[in-house]
Amino acid sequence: MGKGRIEAFSDGVIAIIITIMVLELKVPHHADIEGLLPLLPVFISYALSFVYVGIYWNNHHHMFHAVKSVNGAALWANLFFLFWLSLVPFVTSWMGENHFATWPVVCYGVVLIMCAITYTILARVLIRHHGERSLLARALGGDYKGKISLGIYATAVGVSFFYAWIGFALYVVVACIWFIPDRRIENKIGHEEGPIGG
Amino acid sequence: MGKGRIEAFSDGVIAIIITIMVLELKVPHHADIEGLLPLLPVFISYALSFVYVGIYWNNHHHMFHAVKSVNGAALWANLFFLFWLSLVPFVTSWMGENHFATWPVVCYGVVLIMCAITYTILARVLIRHHGERSLLARALGGDYKGKISLGIYATAVGVSFFYAWIGFALYVVVACIWFIPDRRIENKIGHEEGPIGG
Amino acid sequence: MGKGRIEAFSDGVIAIIITIMVLELKVPHHADIEGLLPLLPVFISYALSFVYVGIYWNNHHHMFHAVKSVNGAALWANLFFLFWLSLVPFVTSWMGENHFATWPVVCYGVVLIMCAITYTILARVLIRHHGERSLLARALGGDYKGKISLGIYATAVGVSFFYAWIGFALYVVVACIWFIPDRRIENKIGHEEGPIGG
Amino acid sequence: MGKGRIEAFSDGVIAIIITIMVLELKVPHHADIEGLLPLLPVFISYALSFVYVGIYWNNHHHMFHAVKSVNGAALWANLFFLFWLSLVPFVTSWMGENHFATWPVVCYGVVLIMCAITYTILARVLIRHHGERSLLARALGGDYKGKISLGIYATAVGVSFFYAWIGFALYVVVACIWFIPDRRIENKIGHEEGPIGG
Numbered sequence: 001m002g003k004g005r006i007e008a009f010s011d012g013v014i015a016i017i018i019t020i021m022v023l024e025l026k027v028p029h030h031a032d033i034e035g036l037l038p039l040l041p042v043f044i045s046y047a048l049s050f051v052y053v054g055i056y057w058n059n060h061h062h063m064f065h066a067v068k069s070v071n072g073a074a075l076w077a078n079l080f081f082l083f084w085l086s087l088v089p090f091v092t093s094w095m096g097e098n099h100f101a102t103w104p105v106v107c108y109g110v111v112l113i114m115c116a117i118t119y120t121i122l123a124r125v126l127i128r129h130h131g132e133r134s135l136l137a138r139a140l141g142g143d144y145k146g147k148i149s150l151g152i153y154a155t156a157v158g159v160s161f162f163y164a165w166i167g168f169a170l171y172v173v174v175a176c177i178w179f180i181p182d183r184r185i186e187n188k189i190g191h192e193e194g195p196i197g198g
Numbered sequence: 199m200g201k202g203r204i205e206a207f208s209d210g211v212i213a214i215i216i217t218i219m220v221l222e223l224k225v226p227h228h229a230d231i232e233g234l235l236p237l238l239p240v241f242i243s244y245a246l247s248f249v250y251v252g253i254y255w256n257n258h259h260h261m262f263h264a265v266k267s268v269n270g271a272a273l274w275a276n277l278f279f280l281f282w283l284s285l286v287p288f289v290t291s292w293m294g295e296n297h298f299a300t301w302p303v304v305c306y307g308v309v310l311i312m313c314a315i316t317y318t319i320l321a322r323v324l325i326r327h328h329g330e331r332s333l334l335a336r337a338l339g340g341d342y343k344g345k346i347s348l349g350i351y352a353t354a355v356g357v358s359f360f361y362a363w364i365g366f367a368l369y370v371v372v373a374c375i376w377f378i379p380d381r382r383i384e385n386k387i388g389h390e391e392g393p394i395g396g
Numbered sequence: 397m398g399k400g401r402i403e404a405f406s407d408g409v410i411a412i413i414i415t416i417m418v419l420e421l422k423v424p425h426h427a428d429i430e431g432l433l434p435l436l437p438v439f440i441s442y443a444l445s446f447v448y449v450g451i452y453w454n455n456h457h458h459m460f461h462a463v464k465s466v467n468g469a470a471l472w473a474n475l476f477f478l479f480w481l482s483l484v485p486f487v488t489s490w491m492g493e494n495h496f497a498t499w500p501v502v503c504y505g506v507v508l509i510m511c512a513i514t515y516t517i518l519a520r521v522l523i524r525h526h527g528e529r530s531l532l533a534r535a536l537g538g539d540y541k542g543k544i545s546l547g548i549y550a551t552a553v554g555v556s557f558f559y560a561w562i563g564f565a566l567y568v569v570v571a572c573i574w575f576i577p578d579r580r581i582e583n584k585i586g587h588e589e590g591p592i593g594g
Numbered sequence: 595m596g597k598g599r600i601e602a603f604s605d606g607v608i609a610i611i612i613t614i615m616v617l618e619l620k621v622p623h624h625a626d627i628e629g630l631l632p633l634l635p636v637f638i639s640y641a642l643s644f645v646y647v648g649i650y651w652n653n654h655h656h657m658f659h660a661v662k663s664v665n666g667a668a669l670w671a672n673l674f675f676l677f678w679l680s681l682v683p684f685v686t687s688w689m690g691e692n693h694f695a696t697w698p699v700v701c702y703g704v705v706l707i708m709c710a711i712t713y714t715i716l717a718r719v720l721i722r723h724h725g726e727r728s729l730l731a732r733a734l735g736g737d738y739k740g741k742i743s744l745g746i747y748a749t750a751v752g753v754s755f756f757y758a759w760i761g762f763a764l765y766v767v768v769a770c771i772w773f774i775p776d777r778r779i780e781n782k783i784g785h786e787e788g789p790i791g792g
Binding site for chain 2: 001002005006008009012013015016017020023024072075076079082083086087089090093094097098101102103104107
C-alpha cells in the first residue's frame with residue numbers, strides 16, 4: 001500500500017496539534033502589558049511543546065522518507081502514536097497554567113514517554129515490514145538518541161516529585177538533543193552508493 | 199474524475215474530527231493529581247472515539263485504495279458520511295461528561311449507526327460506479343462485519359435504556375472487531391493475479 | 397504555476413470551516429434527552445451550512461478540475477472567497493442560537509451573497525486566465541444557476557425583515573438547487589472529443 | 595529531500611491559523627443588529643490578519659515554487675517561521691478586543707516583525723542550500739520590499755506608543771504593498787530562457 005495518504009493524514013493531525021495549542025493562550029481582557037505577564041509560563045510551555053511536536057514531525061518526515069510502503073499494522077501504530085501526541089496540548093496548558101507545579105510536570109513527562117515509546121513501536125513495525133537489512137533499519141541503527149531520551153524523561157519524572165523545575169529543565173535538554181534532525185537517515189540515503197557498515 | 203482531492207479533503211476533515219475531541223478535555227485549574235480524576239470518563243470516551251474515527255479512516259483509506267475514480271454521487275455520499283462522523287465529538291463529550299448516563303450512551307450509538315449506514319451508502323455508490331464485478335465489489339463482498347456491527351449497535355442502543363454500561367461495553371466490542379483493518383481489500387489486491395472465487 | 401497547492405490549501409481551509417461549526421453545538425450539562433431540544437435550531441442551521449460548504453467544496457473541486465494553471469490574481473480571488481466562506485460558522489451559530497430571528501437570518505443571507513459573488517469573481521479570473529474559448533469558460537457558460545441563486549438570496553434577505561422563516565426556507569431552496577453537483581463541467585470534459593456548441 | 599511534505603504541512607498549519615481566527619468572533623447572545631457593533635474592531639483586525647496570513651501563504655507558495663529540495667535546516671527555519679505566524683491569532687484578538695489600544699497594537703507589530711525576520715531567515719537558508727546563482731536567489735534579489743516592510747513595522751511600533759491608530763494604519767499600508775504577489779519569482783521563472791541580469 002502506498003505511503004502518500006498516511007503521510008497526508010499525519011501531517012494534518014500534527015498540524016492541528018501544533019496549532020490548537022496556541023488557543024490556550026487566553027487573550028487578556030485588559031490592554032496593559034502587565035496583562036501578558038501571567039501568560040508567560042503558558043507561553044514558555046507552548047514554545048517547548050511547539051519544539052517537541054516539531055521534532056516529531058521532522059523525525060516522522062525523515063522516517064517515512066526512507067519508507068517504501070505501509071501495511072495495516074503500520075497504520076495502527078501510527079494512529080497509536082498520534083493519540084499520545086494529541087494529549088500534548090492538554091498537558092502543555094495544564095503545566096503552563098499551574099506554573100510548572102509537580103503533578104502537571106510529571107504528567108507532561110509521562111505523555112512524552114508514551115509518545116517516545118509509541119514512536120519507537122511505529123519504527124519497529126515499519127522495520128519489520130521492510131526487513132532488518134532495509135535502508136530504514138540501517139538508518140535507525142541502535143537508536144541511541146531514543147534510548148537516552150527515554151532515560152532522561154524517566155529521570156525527569158522522578159526528580160519532578162522533589163524539584164519540578166529540574167524536571168522541566170531536563171525536558172528542555174532532550175529537546176535540544178533532538179533539535180538537530182535525524183541525520184542518520186539523510187546520511188544513509190546520501191551514502192547509499194558507498195559501502196555501509198552500520 | 200480523479201480521487202486525489204476527495205481523499206485529501208476527507209483526510210483533512212477526519213484529522214480535524216479526531217483532534218478537536220481532545221479540546222473537550224478541559225484543563226483542571228488545580229495542580230493536584232485528584233484534579234484529573236473527574237476527567238477519567240471523558241478520557242475513556244475520548245479514547246474509544248479516537249479508535250472509532252481511526253477505524254473509519256483506516257477503512258476509508260482501504261476502500262479508496264481500490265477505487266479508480268469518483269463521480270458526483272460519491273462526492274455527496276462522502277460528505278453525508280463526514281457529516282455524521284463530525285457529530286462524534288459532540289456525543290463523545292456528552293457521554294463522557296455525564297459518566298455514561300442513559301441518553302448520552304443511546305445518542306452515541308445512534309450516531310455510530312448513522313456513520314455505519316452512510317459509510318455503507320458510500321461503499322454502494324462507489325461499487326455502482328465501478329461495476330459489480332470490480333475489485334472493490336469483490337473485496338467488500340457480503341460485508342458481514344458491517345452487518346454484525348449494525349446488529350450490535352442496535353442491541354446496544356436498546357440495552358442502554360436499562361443498563362447504559364452494557365451498551366457502552368458493546369461499543370467497545372464492535373471497536374475490537376474492527377480493530378483489525380479491512381484485510382479483504384488488501385488480500386484481493388494481493389491475489390489479483392490468481393483466481394478469485396469470492 | 398501549478399494548481400496543486402492552491403487546491404490543497406483550499407481543501408484545508410474548507411475542511412476546517414466545515415468541521416469547526418460542530419464546536420458550536422455546546423454539550424448540554426444534563427444527561428436528559430430534553431437537554432438536546434434547545435440545540436435543535438443550532439443543529440438545523442449547522443446541517444444547512446454543512447450542505448452549503450459542501451456545495452462550495454464540490455463546485456470548487458469541479459472548477460479546478462477544468463483548470464490547468466493559476467496566476468497571482470487567482471490566488472487572491474481564491475483567498476477573498478475563502479474569507480467570506482470563513483464567516484459562515486459565525487452567522488450559522490448566531491442564526492441557530494437566536495432561533496432564526498430577523499437580523500441573524502438577514503446576515504446569513506448577506507454572507508451567502510458575498511460567497512456567491514466572490515466565487516463568481518474567482519471563476520471570472522480563472523476564465524480570463526484560460527481564455528474565453530477554454531474548457532472552463534464553455535463549461536460554466538451563462539452561469540444561470542449562479543444568477544438565479546443570487547436572485548433568491550436577495551429576495552430572501554428582503555423577505556426576512558418581515559417573515560424570517562420564509563427567508564430561511566429560501567436558503568434551503570437554493571441549497572436544493574445546487575445539491576446536484578455542477579454537471580456542466582463533468583459533461584464538457586466527458587464530451588470533449590465530440591462537437592461543442594455551448 | 596523532496597519539498598512535497600513540507601509544503602503540505604505548512605499549508606495545513608497556515609490553513610488552521612487563518613481559520614481559527616474567526617473563532618474569536620464571539621457570537622452575540624442577542625439577535626439585534628446592535629449586537630454586531632462591538633464586534634466591528636474584532637472584525638477589522640480579523641480582516642487585516644487574514645490578508646497578512648494570506649500574503650505569507652502566497653509568498654511561501656511562490657518561494658517553494660522556485661525551490662527544488664529542502665534540507666534539515668530548512669525544515670527548522672520553516673517551523674520557526676510558523677511558530678511566530680501561529681501567534682498572529684492571539685495578538686489579532688487582543689488588538690481587536692481592546693479597540694486598538696497601545697500595547698496590543700505594539701505587540702501585533704512585534705509579531706509581524708518576528709514573522710518577517712523568520713521568513714527572511716527561511717529564504718536565506720533555502721538560498722544557501724540552492725546556491726547564490728540559483729533561480730531562487732536571483733528571484734529574491736535584494737529583497738527591497740522585505741526591508742521596506744521591516745522599516746515601516748519598526749516605525750509603526752514606535753509611533754504606536756503615542757498614536758496607536760497611526761501604527762495600525764501603517765500595518766494596513768504594508769499589507770497593501772504586499773497585496774501584489776511576489777512577481778519577481780513568477781517573472782524569473784517565465785524569463786528563464788532569456789538573459790537574466792538581476
